[in-house]
Amino acid sequence: MHWIAIILTTAVLTLILYWLLITTEGVYLGRRIVVWLYDITAHKYDGIKEFDAEAEHFFLIRPLLVRLRRVPNPLVLDVATGTGRLPHFLLEAPTFNGRIIGLDASEKMLKLANEKLRPYGHRASLVQQVADQLPFPNNQFDLITCLEALEFFPSDTAALQEMIRVLKPGGTLLVTRRKGREGKAFIGRYRTVQQFEAHLRQLGLEDVHTNPWQTDYDQVFSRKPA
Ligand SMILES: C[S@@+](CC[C@H](N)C(=O)[O-])C[C@H]1O[C@@H](n2cnc3c(N)ncnc32)[C@H](O)[C@@H]1O
Structure with missing residues (x-):
């Protein structure tokens, strides 16, 4: 016994x-x-991630370039950039002529991002900082992305409010919603599609739209009112 x-x-x-x-x-x-x-x-x-360049360009970069098509020299912020996945694939696209800042709290992830982004020179820069204290003035960025990370922040609301603050009026926000069995394991933090979209609207965003993307994540697009 x-x-x-x-x-x-x-x-x-x-x-x-x-x-x-x-x-x-x-x-x-x-x-x-x-x-x-x-x-x-x-x-x-x-x-572990084994990012597939073709899939990244088709399902992630192409929709972003569509939203940036009328913006000359766009300025992009990638929050929780990790090893520089999004900056790398965006800068690789021949039609993207802007600059991108990748922000992350992990020094070691940023070290790897730095190696990956070195060929792009001044068009890519990296900042070590936490997502709920963005070191930028209001209304700076044409596009802000935050992929596969919101669920790991102490408060997704505080981080979203910061992203909205530094996004230009009319600018696009792309974040991801954790879903599936593992998404539901985030007890007290999980949101359904309807709850997630309503949350973004409550924070003042418009044109909120969810795209199914990977097994564990949806892409959620929205816009800051112009
Ligand atoms: C799953 S990775 C996603 C990385 C990248 N966005 C991608 O799609 O490959 C999550 C990232 O969030 C970062 N992170 C976690 N908490 C953070 C915080 N409070 N502020 C900023 N970055 C954070 C981690 O260091 C990690 O690089």
Whole structure:
């Protein structure tokens, strides 16, 4: 009986630890733990993700370029840029003639982004900062993106408010909504499509539109009123 209790307790504790550190990547333990987990696993990130250039261009970059087509020399901010996925694929597109700033809290993720973005010179720059304190004046960016990251911030609302503050009137915001079984594991933080869209509208955004994208994420586009 004694041994059964020990085995059951160990199993429950292992499950809780797995949920806290792997499934939800430390978000219930605070921002420092999230960033530390990204720092210690940064070297594996691109290998795990295996981004497919053709799919990235078709499903991610093409819709952004459509929204930027009337903006000369657009200025873009990628919040939680990680290893520079979005800046890299956007700058690779021959029709993109703007500049992009990638922001992330993890030093090690940014180190890898820096290597990837070096060929683009002054058109790409990187900033180490947290998403709910963006070091930019109001109304600066034509486009702000935040991919696969909102669910890891201490408050997605605070980060969204900052993104809206620094977005130009009429500018586009692209964020992702975590979905599926793993999305629902973010207890107290998960939002359905309707709840997520309503949340963006409550924050003052318009033209809110959800695009199914990957197994775990939807793309959600919106616009700051002009
Ligand atoms: C799953 S990765 C996504 C990276 C990139 N957007 C992509 O699509 O590959 C999540 C990123 O969010 C960053 N991050 C987590 N919490 C953050 C915070 N509070 N402020 C800024 N960045 C944060 C992590 O360092 C990590 O690089």
